[in-house]
Amino acid sequence: MSRQMGDSHRRFLQTMMANGIIDEQGAKALYQHCCEVHSTQCAADRLDDFIEVINSKLQPMFMQIRKGMSEVTGYQHYALVNMAETDITRMSSDYADNELELFRKTMDLIVGSENGTASSTDILNSTDSMTTKKLKKSETEHLLSRFVQDNWLSEKRGEYTLSTRCIIEMEQYIRKMYPDQVKVCYICHNVAFQCQICEKPTCGIKIHNPCVARYFKGRPDPHCPACEEFWPHEIPEIRRPRSQSRR
Amino acid sequence: MTQRNRLSHTQSASQSRRQPSTSAAQEEDDDTIFTQPSSTQVQKGLEKLTAAEVERKVAEVVQYFLVKDQKKVPVRRAELVKNVVKEYRNVYPEIIKRTARTLDQVFGLKLVEIDSKNHMYILVNNLEPADGASPINSPTSPKMGLLFVILSVVFMKGGVVRENLIWNTLKKLRVDPGEKHEEFGDVKRLVTDEFVRQRYLEYARIPHTEPIEHEFRWGQRADAEVSKAKILEFLGQLFEQEPQSWSQQYKEAHSSQASSSSQR
Ligand SMILES: [Zn+2]
Ligand SMILES: [Zn+2]
8 A cells, every 4th residue: 555645635635625524425435536536546445544644744734634423413524623733723813812712602601511502692691701802792693603604613593512523623622621521422432512411420421412322222221331220311313324414 | 732722822822913014015014124045044044943843834834825725815925924934034945945845745736926026825726627526515616616607708708808798698697796696695796806816817997998897807826727728628518619619719728738737
């Protein structure tokens, strides 16, 4: 296997840069497409090796293509993330100081919440305690829609969650900034926001909704994998991959 | 960690970045103040730096170009030196050389100076558009489709066209510059402002016209990035005609292609 970067790798990387995040199915199709365009070998199970070659060249630039799961669908995604400690990373070049402060406040609310969401009302109220230039209501609403459009937040019926891309990129930061509040999934060991929690107070483990679906599949009498207590929550269905979902 | 800096230290970081009022005059000044160091100065400067320090600065410059390229905004040398290169300005030629190499080898992008008087750079894609459709639709593709139509019209009409011709062509494609388009938003703004700032198009007032009229030409980015032969191929398929039948344009496409591909 060649470890050298070729045009097929470059084409893959360019598409990652334009999109920020691609689901696994899309990444596989893109990998095949890039190999076909540049007439290079393509083995269906070699996507991660292919990405590893790109990552070895991205490392000096403090960038990386990282894999992570959507908390909603359970599908694997690939996101291009930035690990540089410079002030020219993507987010700080796109947003002003007070806009970043609002993002941080939204993140506080989401991390501190039971179910990994923050309502637009709570976010609007949080602007009262801003230390930088205060945002008006209309500015906050506009900014929130920009965060969604730029794929940092997701929104459903006025409830905001961290997007899959945001969780993949910010995982380290979240673990560092919220060591006492952050939840970790008992099954996959990644940070968890939208999850189910064991009701036994001395246990209280967390499991991502899609991880719950997979773990309890075909078990009619679900029990907590840690303490054996009855698992009282509704067990979600495993989602079937649709064609071409990008978030 | 990045995000720590990004979120909690942003205040100081972005203040220092935004603070200077970047009036045009100010930037002119910076540009005249910055003179390219000589090769012996660069050599001396490099001796004082570790390989890791140089590599780190190159990484920053690469990131800066990539961020600007997301919005297709050209980068001025003066602004690059002031915001990113900073205390490494004495080794600027080495930094820019390595930046160009990384952009080429890792990202498949070519660093091109489009304006040697004002020292402006853009990134041009080294990779030809693929013949088969990509399974992933990049968010910018519909806009690029619209741009391609405009560039085609300008090219076929000899390199310069009055704006009315463009607006009428777009109306035939159900893109009305007077109305808000669901994909493109304000079409007139996209064409006369965004594409112009990105250097895909030039939009200039025609002198002595009443009422005021403008005309379009290809911008420097289009010259560097868009293949005229591809445009003829596309039109040939559209009108079921051999590209050679537009003899004038065919000649131009293939002479300019030769010169641009030799640059690559
Ligand atoms: Zn999990
Ligand atoms: Zn338990």
